[in-house]
Amino acid sequence: MQSQSLALDYLAPVMELLRAADVTEVMINGADKVFVKRYGSKKHRVDIKISDQEISSAITNLASISFREVGVGNATGHKIISAQLPGYRIEAWLSPVAVMGSCLTIRKLGSSVFTLDQLVGRGLLTEAVAAYLTNAVLEEKNIFLAGGTGSGKTTLANSLLAVIPDDQRMIVIETIHELNLRQENVVYFEADSEQGVSVRRLIKSAMRGFPDRIIVGEVRGEEAYDLIYAAKSGHPGTVATLHADDAQSILEKLEDMCIEGQPSLPLISHRKRIASAAHVLGFMSEVTTAKGNELRLCELREVIGLDADGNYATKLIFGYEPDA
Numbered sequence: 103m104q105s106q107s108l109a110l111d112y113l114a115p116v117m118e119l120l121r122a123a124d125v126t127e128v129m130i131n132g133a134d135k136v137f138v139k140r141y142g143s144k145k146h147r148v149d150i151k152i153s154d155q156e157i158s159s160a161i162t163n164l165a166s167i168s169f170r171e172v173g174v175g176n177a178t179g180h181k182i183i184s185a186q187l188p189g190y191r192i193e194a195w196l197s198p199v200a201v202m203g204s205c206l207t208i209r210k211l212g213s214s215v216f217t218l219d220q221l222v223g224r225g226l227l228t229e230a231v232a233a234y235l236t237n238a239v240l241e242e243k244n245i246f247l248a249g250g251t252g253s254g255k256t257t258l259a260n261s262l263l264a265v266i267p268d269d270q271r272m273i274v275i276e277t278i279h280e281l282n283l284r285q286e287n288v289v290y291f292e293a294d295s296e297q298g299v300s301v302r303r304l305i306k307s308a309m310r311g312f313p314d315r316i317i318v319g320e321v322r323g324e325e326a327y328d329l330i331y332a333a334k335s336g337h338p339g340t341v342a343t344l345h346a347d348d349a350q351s352i353l354e355k356l357e358d359m360c361i362e363g364q365p366s367l368p369l370i371s372h373r374k375r376i377a378s379a380a381h382v383l384g385f386m387s388e389v390t391t392a393k394g395n396e397l398r399l400c401e402l403r404e405v406i407g408l409d410a411d412g413n414y415a416t417k418l419i420f421g422y423e424p425d426a
Contacts, residue, residue: 112160115152128208142394157204161194191278215260215282227399231420238382239265242339248346249386254397255343256280262341273308276319301325315339326356327363333379349383349401353414370412377407398422
């Protein structure tokens with residue numbers, strides 16, 4: 103707790119900014135080089151003073167919270183630190199990895215879980231899409247959401263997970279805890295590959311934890327193979343996020359990651375498994391509207407299977423049309 107308090111003290115110059123309701127991310131590129139991302143606007147620099155010493159000291163204490171020993175300069179130890187403070191996710195870099203000196207990015211985690219109806223009210227999706235997704239969750243379809251950083255993937259994932267019936271047991275696996283489920287029978291795991299606990303290892307372990315659903319906050323690599331396996335082995339109804347350029351590309355990204363997880367399996371076998379396990383694909387993005395920049399579900403697709411040539415076949419359920 104002392105390290106946490108010290109880290110907050112060293113970050114005091116930016117904490118007031120982070121408490122603003124519309125701020126989603128703060129980027130500290132070095133002494134006095136502070137940039138902010140507000141909801142509905144682009145990243146821009148702000149006039150906030152913070153010294154190199156405050157930045158490095160904050161990172162050192164963040165490392166202590168994460169049970170890491172930092173390596174400043176040429177000293178041995180971690181040069182990249184992933185950490186959390188209450189309500190915030192932090193990624194920090196030390197020299198010489200950070201060429202111009204220590205820097206960090208602070209992302210504010212959502213404190214509230216919105217219902218799908220509330221997301222409709224905010225314009226993030228339509229009533230018809232909300233109804234479709236509700237049925238998909240209740241029918242235990244596997245849903246994969248893609249988009250860039252800050253596109254609303256986690257916000258929508260939280261809303262979808264809130265639809266799951268209370269009598270189901272869920273195991274949630276993340277690298278940084280962001281998902282918050284309202285149900286009682288939920289276990290949260292946080293992977294730490296540097297400590298020998300990977301997402302892949304946790305998925306395999308979770309299958310022995312008697313879950314109805316296994317939820318992976320973000321799929322990044324070879325663990326995709328194990329998630330698909332789990333979804334086809336009595337644990338359907340997952341909701342997972344990943345980075346992809348559009349809804350259709352989710353399948354290609356899953357394919358790449360599954361091959362990474364099991365390279366000896368023929369390509370057509372991977373495609374058959376993915377096509378039968380990935381049911382619904384959603385793509386999130388920030389778009390420009392009459393009100394400014396806002397988050398939207400831009401594309402929703404349903405996976406049909408494989409066509410005669412062995413390629414993925416999907417059906418467009420919804421496509422966002424910009425305001426005229």
